[in-house]
Amino acid sequence: MSTTPATIPGYTYGQADTARSPLTLEELRQLEQAVLWTPEDEQYLRQAGDVLADQIEAILDLWYGFVAAHPHLLRYFTDAQGQPIAEYLAAVRRRFGQWILDTCRRPRDQDWLNYQYEIGLRHHRTKKNQTDHVTNSATPVVPLRYLVAFIAPITITLRDFLARKGHSPAEVDKMYHAWFKAVTLQVALWCQPYVKDGDY
Amino acid sequence: MSTTPATIPGYTYGQADTARSPLTLEELRQLEQAVLWTPEDEQYLRQAGDVLADQIEAILDLWYGFVAAHPHLLRYFTDAQGQPIAEYLAAVRRRFGQWILDTCRRPRDQDWLNYQYEIGLRHHRTKKNQTDHVTNSATPVVPLRYLVAFIAPITITLRDFLARKGHSPAEVDKMYHAWFKAVTLQVALWCQPYVKDGDY
Ligand code: HEM
Numbered sequence: 192m193s194t195t196p197a198t199i200p201g202y203t204y205g206q207a208d209t210a211r212s213p214l215t216l217e218e219l220r221q222l223e224q225a226v227l228w229t230p231e232d233e234q235y236l237r238q239a240g241d242v243l244a245d246q247i248e249a250i251l252d253l254w255y256g257f258v259a260a261h262p263h264l265l266r267y268f269t270d271a272q273g274q275p276i277a278e279y280l281a282a283v284r285r286r287f288g289q290w291i292l293d294t295c296r297r298p299r300d301q302d303w304l305n306y307q308y309e310i311g312l313r314h315h316r317t318k319k320n321q322t323d324h325v326t327n328s329a330t331p332v333v334p335l336r337y338l339v340a341f342i343a344p345i346t347i348t349l350r351d352f353l354a355r356k357g358h359s360p361a362e363v364d365k366m367y368h369a370w371f372k373a374v375t376l377q378v379a380l381w382c383q384p385y386v387k388d389g390d391y
Numbered sequence: 392m393s394t395t396p397a398t399i400p401g402y403t404y405g406q407a408d409t410a411r412s413p414l415t416l417e418e419l420r421q422l423e424q425a426v427l428w429t430p431e432d433e434q435y436l437r438q439a440g441d442v443l444a445d446q447i448e449a450i451l452d453l454w455y456g457f458v459a460a461h462p463h464l465l466r467y468f469t470d471a472q473g474q475p476i477a478e479y480l481a482a483v484r485r486r487f488g489q490w491i492l493d494t495c496r497r498p499r500d501q502d503w504l505n506y507q508y509e510i511g512l513r514h515h516r517t518k519k520n521q522t523d524h525v526t527n528s529a530t531p532v533v534p535l536r537y538l539v540a541f542i543a544p545i546t547i548t549l550r551d552f553l554a555r556k557g558h559s560p561a562e563v564d565k566m567y568h569a570w571f572k573a574v575t576l577q578v579a580l581w582c583q584p585y586v587k588d589g590d591y
């Protein structure tokens with residue numbers, strides 16, 4: 192990542208115009224327990240951040256390649272004529288790269304919780320397409336079933352990258368599982384705008 | 392598992408009174424692609440079934456112990472006075488045991504898809520508490536955020552059991568990842584009743 196967060200268009204982490212999560216920090220802690228979160232994960236997630244920091248572009252290449260290879264996934268980045276919107280893909284890509292580092296390095300406080308909610312809104316029809324001013328999108332919403340399903344590829348494909356800096360298999364495994372838990376936790380948070388009243 | 396499916400109360404897999412999934416098999420196949428499903432996973436999931444078959448009670452002990460250790464999770468099995476409902480826990484436990492084997496062994500056809508929808512309804516307020524005739528439940532619904540979060544513990548805790556039958560680390564890893572994908576796929580399906588119209 193050559194850019195600092197402040198220069199990434201649409202990246203509003205910690206800013207006043209970011210949505211405020213309807214969940215409390217107490218509820219977040221309970222959700223952390225549900226994904227088996229431990230203090231050790233904290234430490235290994237930070238280590239993962241160091242391991243991944245200079246591999247962000249390669250990871251994004253892989254993830255974008257995966258999406259691009261499946262028309263039923265690429266759809267969410269196409270225009271009403273079915274063409275991929277290059278500016279949209281590129282704008283999201285920069286925030287996605289920053290997200291990898293944020294996942295590893297940011298403390299899970301109120302700002303963090305709020306930005307999780309914001310990311311949920313941006314996948315949901317509440318805010319999809321707005322941040323990057325996409326006016327001709329084919330799709331008003333990323334379907335929830337894909338949001339949940341992506342926990343698998345976003346976790347599994349990371350392992351090879353975690354193994355590339357000479358850590359022992361045991362250490363790679365701990366970083367990998369801290370990452371798995373962190374992604375699952377976040378996707379569970381992102382689902383909120385999709386869910387019927389009282390069912391979240 | 393000493394009982395055959397037909398004798399498990401409330402287990403309606405493949406029966407006419409089971410709900411019919413609103414999703415098509417074509418949509419299921421697309422969701423499988425999203426979790427990186429491959430034919431190799433099929434094979435390793437079956438192998439996992441063989442490895443787990445005589446460990447079901449030990450797995451359930453672990454999972455129930457995890458839920459029981461957290462009041463904010465146990466709640467969903469308690470009555471309005473806050474007491475765990477023993478009959479409810481026991482009845483669900485038998486179907487949960489069967490589910491482990493079904494996950495590994497059942498072909499993912501229309502009956503399978505329908506029962507996924509049924510399990511979603513049973514966690515959701517549409518059908519929670521009905522199958523076991525629980526009339527004094529503290530909770531009308533298992534919140535969606537916990538449903539998604541549980542992908543982590545239901546996956547991670549299985550690995551030790553997969554490693555107990557002398558398979559190589561590489562084989563255990565393949566069984567483990569097939570299981571991870573299968574759980575993620577199912578939870579993505581179970582979410583449907585929770586989601587607002589058009590957002591699923
Ligand atoms: C584990 C699941 C997923 C992760 C971790 C993830 C990650 C991200 C991140 C970090 C962003 C940028 C957030 C920001 O604006 O700061 C984003 C935006 C986006 N993602 Fe995802 N995503 C996931 C699932 C999906 C799926 C399944 C699709 C559809 C194939 C998708 C399509 C999009 C689109 C279209 C945007 C831009 C939304 C907008 O208009 O603002 N994402 N995603």
Ligand code: HEM
Nearest residue numbers: 464467483486487490513519520522533537538541542545
């Ligand atoms: C990966 C996530 C989960 C899996 C794999 C899972 C698995 C299952 C299975 C297999 C059943 C029985 C289905 C049947 O009737 O045939 C069941 C029922 C049930 N589960 Fe879960 N579950 C998950 C998440 C949760 C969570 C987070 C809770 C709450 C702490 C929960 C509470 C319950 C309850 C209360 C029932 C009985 C529902 C009824 O009244 O019929 N489950 N679950």
